[in-house]
Amino acid sequence: MFRREAPLHPDAVRDLDALDAVLGxxxxxDPTLALLASxxxxxxxxxxxxxxxxxxxxxxxxxxxxxxxxAEESDAAAAGPRVDRTSGPDDGAGHDDAxxxxxxxxxxxxxxASDGPRSGVWMPRVASGGGGGRRPLRERLLGGGGAWRPxxxxxxxxxxxxxxxxSVSDGGGSGATSxxxxxxxxxxxxxxxxxxxxxxxxxxAGGATADAERPRxxxxxxxxVAPEVGRxxxxxxxxxxxxxxxxxxxxxxxxxxxxxxxQVVRDVTQTVRVGSDEIGDATNRITRVVQDAxxxxxxxxxxxxxxxPSARFEIVVPTDRLDETVGRLSRIGELVRLDRRSEDVTSRxxxxxxxxxxxxxxRDALRRRLARTTNDDRREARRRELRLLTNRIAxxxxxxxxxRGRTQTSRIELAVVTGENETALPAPDDDAWGVDDAxxxxxxxxxxxxxxxxxxxxxxxxxxxxxxxxxxxxRRRRRRIADELVDEA
Amino acid sequence: xxxxxxxxxxxxxxxxxxxxxxVTRSRPTIDVEALFRADADDxxxxxxxxxxxxxxxxxxxxxxxERALTRRHRFDPRRGNARAWLxxxxxxxxxxxxxxxxxxxxxxxxxxDDRPGPADDVAGRDEDAHRRRTVADAIAALPxxxxxxxxxxxxxxxxxxxxxxxxxxxTTNAGSRLHRVxxxxxxACHVPS
Numbered sequence: 199m200f201r202r203e204a205p206l207h208p209d210a211v212r213d214l215d216a217l218d219a220v221l222g223x224x225x226x227x228d229p230t231l232a233l234l235a236s237x238x239x240x241x242x243x244x245x246x247x248x249x250x251x252x253x254x255x256x257x258x259x260x261x262x263x264x265x266x267x268x269a270e271e272s273d274a275a276a277a278g279p280r281v282d283r284t285s286g287p288d289d290g291a292g293h294d295d296a297x298x299x300x301x302x303x304x305x306x307x308x309x310x311a312s313d314g315p316r317s318g319v320w321m322p323r324v325a326s327g328g329g330g331g332r333r334p335l336r337e338r339l340l341g342g343g344g345a346w347r348p349x350x351x352x353x354x355x356x357x358x359x360x361x362x363x364x365s366v367s368d369g370g371g372s373g374a375t376s377x378x379x380x381x382x383x384x385x386x387x388x389x390x391x392x393x394x395x396x397x398x399x400x401x402x403a404g405g406a407t408a409d410a411e412r413p414r415x416x417x418x419x420x421x422x423v424a425p426e427v428g429r430x431x432x433x434x435x436x437x438x439x440x441x442x443x444x445x446x447x448x449x450x451x452x453x454x455x456x457x458x459x460x461q462v463v464r465d466v467t468q469t470v471r472v473g474s475d476e477i478g479d480a481t482n483r484i485t486r487v488v489q490d491a492x493x494x495x496x497x498x499x500x501x502x503x504x505x506x507p508s509a510r511f512e513i514v515v516p517t518d519r520l521d522e523t524v525g526r527l528s529r530i531g532e533l534v535r536l537d538r539r540s541e542d543v544t545s546r547x548x549x550x551x552x553x554x555x556x557x558x559x560x561r562d563a564l565r566r567r568l569a570r571t572t573n574d575d576r577r578e579a580r581r582r583e584l585r586l587l588t589n590r591i592a593x594x595x596x597x598x599x600x601x602r603g604r605t606q607t608s609r610i611e612l613a614v615v616t617g618e619n620e621t622a623l624p625a626p627d628d629d630a631w632g633v634d635d636a637x638x639x640x641x642x643x644x645x646x647x648x649x650x651x652x653x654x655x656x657x658x659x660x661x662x663x664x665x666x667x668x669x670x671x672x673r674r675r676r677r678r679i680a681d682e683l684v685d686e687a
Numbered sequence: 688x689x690x691x692x693x694x695x696x697x698x699x700x701x702x703x704x705x706x707x708x709x710v711t712r713s714r715p716t717i718d719v720e721a722l723f724r725a726d727a728d729d730x731x732x733x734x735x736x737x738x739x740x741x742x743x744x745x746x747x748x749x750x751x752x753e754r755a756l757t758r759r760h761r762f763d764p765r766r767g768n769a770r771a772w773l774x775x776x777x778x779x780x781x782x783x784x785x786x787x788x789x790x791x792x793x794x795x796x797x798x799x800d801d802r803p804g805p806a807d808d809v810a811g812r813d814e815d816a817h818r819r820r821t822v823a824d825a826i827a828a829l830p831x832x833x834x835x836x837x838x839x840x841x842x843x844x845x846x847x848x849x850x851x852x853x854x855x856x857x858t859t860n861a862g863s864r865l866h867r868v869x870x871x872x873x874x875a876c877h878v879p880s
Contacts, residue, residue, distance in 0.1 A: 204859075205859065206859055206862050206863055206866070210862065210863065210866040211862070213866055213869060214847065214862050214865060214866055217840070217865075217869065218846075221840070221841070221844055230873070231869075233818075234822070234869070234872060234873060234876065235841060237818055237819045237822035237823075237876070238822060238826065238837065238841045238842075238872070239841065239842070240819045240822070240823070241819065241822060241823040241826050242732045242736075242841070242842050243731065243732050243735035243736060243741065243744065243842075244728070244731075244732070245727070245728055245731040245732075245745075246741075249731070249741065249745045250727075252745065252749075253723075253727060253745060253748060253749055253752075256749045256752075256753075257720070257723050257749070257752055260752065260753050260756050261719075261720060261756065264756050264757070677855055680778075680782045681832055683782055683785040683786055683789065683831075684737060684781075684782065684785065684831035684832050684835055685830050685831040685832055686785070686789070686831060687737055687738055687739055687785050687831045687834075
């Protein structure tokens with residue numbers, strides 16, 4: 199298929215050039231070749247007058263039909279002489295579409311023109327405006343009336359646009375919606391909702407919906423919260439950060455009831471920037487805040503001097519003092535980062551409670567059976583069983599205590615930094631669509647399109663390769679069959 | 688084709704004559720009727736050489752022009768001239784007819800009457816007639832594809848590149864096969880009958 203062919207022998211080239219010269223009318227080029235050409239021409243089949251007349255008539259009829267002349271007139275024109283020939287069964291199934299595909303200069307299958315009845319009066323099978331002729335599938339879909347073309351384009355655009363739109367919208371409120379679902383089902387699915395202040399303002403309608411579903415005891419307005427947070431970021435920024443809606447974590451000093459018996463594990467990661475010489479002072483203030491909240495420092499790492507003084511604290515405070523503590527810690531310096539995570543463990547706690555109750559009941563029953571057992575071996579076996587049950591109950595109770603501890607206390611990972619290399623707090627979203635938003639959206643669209651292109655490439659390239667190979671094989675086979683047919687003629 | 692015959696007009700001129708004036712930003716459509724006037728005889732000679740049945744050849748020619756009429760808007764001059772395009776359609780139509788004939792099992796048409804009869808024997812005394820009959824016999828004895836090649840070259844006057852395009856082979860291959868046919872015919876002419 200792709201092998202290189204040897205060039206023609208010079209003698210062959212010379213002979214072919216001489217033949218071209220002879221056929222071009224140069225009688226002196228090669229007398230013997232001219233004689234041969236003359237002899238071959240003498241054997242040339244020639245059309246007789248009757249055949250020419252029939253062809254003329256058919257051609258005229260076909261032209262009339264092509265110009266949209268009514269069928270009656272074209273039929274009348276076609277009703278002229280026609281070669282009466284029976285040429286075997288004509289089921290119209292024997293057309294070699296590939297043969298027409300192979301025809302140079304055109305690209306359509308060969309159906310239609312010879313599919314009609316082949317005896318009697320010839321009917322022009324040229325596709326007229328009425329679409330009476332049988333047209334190739336591609337022509338029917340794309341050509342002719344063209345009604346399909348816009349529909350196909352629309353479908354193709356929709357096929358591209360819908361995945362893109364879905365992918366782009368994934369970054370919106372869908373995450374919050376999943377939170378709602380997790381809460382509504384009461385499952386233990388982690389409902390980690392990072393609420394860094396850069397996302398607070400962007401927590402759009404979806405986020406608001408999620409907040410509405412979340413159980414809370416106190417709804418605070420932004421004015422209540424603004425003074426507590428974002429002092430370093432400016433008052434206006436702080437106000438806009440919390441403006442979209444009350445956060446479940448923005449509570450007052452009253453302990454949160456979390457909507458009945460909900461048990462939620464809440465953690466915070468916080469970064470505050472202070473002056474390079476304020477690390478020590480900040481550490482003291484942090485310690486006081488923690489003590490005031492009734493919590494303690496789980497760990498601390500303070501570097502007061504050096505190139506980049508910093509400090510890290512792991513603070514444990516009662517959950518009902520978490521928000522107050524976070525607010526006070528935020529005022530120690532410039533708030534750079536604040537992430538909140540929460541996980542509803544209500545069902546896990548309930549499950550532990552149920553398991554413990556079941557095991558206790560089982561243990562009581564076992565004790566009763568043990569009291570009634572007289573056989574020493576069986577008594578020993580039941581004691582072992584009793585010890586196992588007790589151990590299991592103890593394990594579950596430890597888990598229960600741990601879980602209760604995690605829900606009653608919260609951890610704050612606080613980092614105090616001094617350098618400028620820490621990520622600055624992004625400007626709060628003002629809900630106005632600007633150039634930055636446009637660039638972000640464009641980037642996201644490009645990202646999605648790139649991903650789609652990669653996926654499409656992964657799928658289409660191998661598939662296309664297979665189709666190409668298949669097409670080449672089929673084409674080669676059909677050519678071979680066609681050559682065999684010609685040879686057999 | 689007789690050298691110097693009107694049909695021996697160079698292909699490019701024929702193609703140019705049958706092309707409608709180019710339309711801006713759209714493919715030029717071809718004048719099929721003009722093609723019919725110019726090429727029907729060559730097509731018939733080609734088809735008859737391939738299928739070896741005058742009535743089938745007539746059908747092939749008719750089918751060819753019907754298809755050309757239907758698909759004239761698809762003709763792309765960048766992929767070849769109109770004449771080569773037309774012969775490509777003719778080849779496909781001829782193959783369709785051959786396939787139909789093969790499926791039909793029985794040959795129901797009249798045999799071509801180009802076999803030498805008694806009168807030809809008498810005429811065989813004439814050297815030219817004898818030579819022509821020898822050439823005709825040699826042509827008839829050629830395999831179908833070689834006959835087809837000969838028809839495209841001698842009867843239709845196509846260039847080797849056009850023939851290659853029609854047959855779906857390389858130009859070198861077309862030239863090689865054509866040279867082989869020529870050699871065969873030359874040898875046949877020199878073999879004493």
